[in-house]
Amino acid sequence: MxxxxxxxxxxxxxxxxxxxxxxxxxxxxxxxxxxxxxxxxxxxxxxxxxxxxxxxxxxxxxxxxxxxxxLKLFEIGAKPLEYLDLISIANKEMLFIAEQTGEAVHLGTLEDNEIIYLHKIDSSYALRMYSRIGRRNPLYSTAIGKVLLSSYNNDEIRTMLENVTFVRHTDKTLENIDLLECEIEKVRQQHYAEDNEEQEAGLRCIATPIYDRFGQIIAGISISLPTIRFKEENLPHLVKLLQHSSQRISQQLGYYHYPKINL
Known part of the structure; x- marks a missing residue:
């Protein structure tokens, strides 16, 4: 047939x-x-x-x-150009973060109901996480994924993830949409997200949002590091480092009202 x-x-x-x-x-x-x-x-x-x-x-x-x-064809054709501009602008900031921390830095955005990595800077350490540009990961178990979800209300999140199975990658992975909603509310309040060994055992990630000129979260950047190199007292420093870079990227994209993070 x-x-x-x-x-x-x-x-x-x-x-x-x-x-x-x-x-x-x-x-x-x-x-x-x-x-x-x-x-x-x-x-x-x-x-x-x-x-x-x-x-x-x-x-x-x-x-x-x-x-x-x-102009609909123009609108569709221009979307990849937005990503090219975003990657070009973000690269400088990502290199800066990588130089300051020695850790892996990722840029990711929303694609359907998953996160897709647009750009990355590898860790300078021998012990590093495996990742690649173009790789997809769940929204519910990644720091960038939670940042991206934070721009949607709970009803929209439930619709977006209605066909998604919450796979337990580790014993710390969120088990259901109710737990995720609580986590996303926390992200909205603090303006950053964490993945505490939820996607991969032994790996911590912190992410902050990037806004376009309309104030919409279009991407996130994250620092990923093994738990053996993570110290809780360093969290405020890492968050501020990410926040300042995300703010500069957002400003270059035309957004000047980046939220302040109080730690």
Missing amino acids: EKETQPEIVSSVLKVFSILEMLSEQKSIGITELSQRIMMSKSTTYRFLQTMKTLGFVFQEGETDKYGLT
Whole structure:
């Protein structure tokens, strides 16, 4: 069944991109002219345009038969550029933190219902955590994940994680959404998050949020270190180090009201 429908699916995709390319060459165009240029029947062209209009990629000029592109494609295409800008800006601060601590520093953001690592600076120590750019981890058991969740209300968090199974990676992993909500409330109040051996035994992580120009948390940076090198009395220093770097990154992204952390 799949083999029979596949050519039709591929053909439809080609038709959609043909329409998009033609619409990109001018502000608007009528169905008749468009169908002639892409060598497609007028009725078929109309059906595609109406679907694309419903999805928000195409606009129709009033009651005429002229159509044009909206900015939705631009919006989608610009998202990877935001990550490139974020990585470029964050890199300097992450290098600074790594130089000050010798520990691994990560930059992560939200992707579906997981955290994905966008950038990392390795620890200078021989004993270090395993991680890689592009790796995904759960939101509920990571410091960056908790920071990202803190920008959502509890109902939104429950919806986001409704199909997520709380796997106990260690005996300290949060077991359910109720425990996570309590933890996230704490994160909202203190403006930083911790992973106390919840994702990996013997590993501590601390993370702070990065805001975009609209005041939305779009990412987090974290310090990760083995428990044998972690001292509780050093926590305020590590948090402030992260907070100051996150504040500078947020300012470069256009946000100037970074919350103060009282430790």
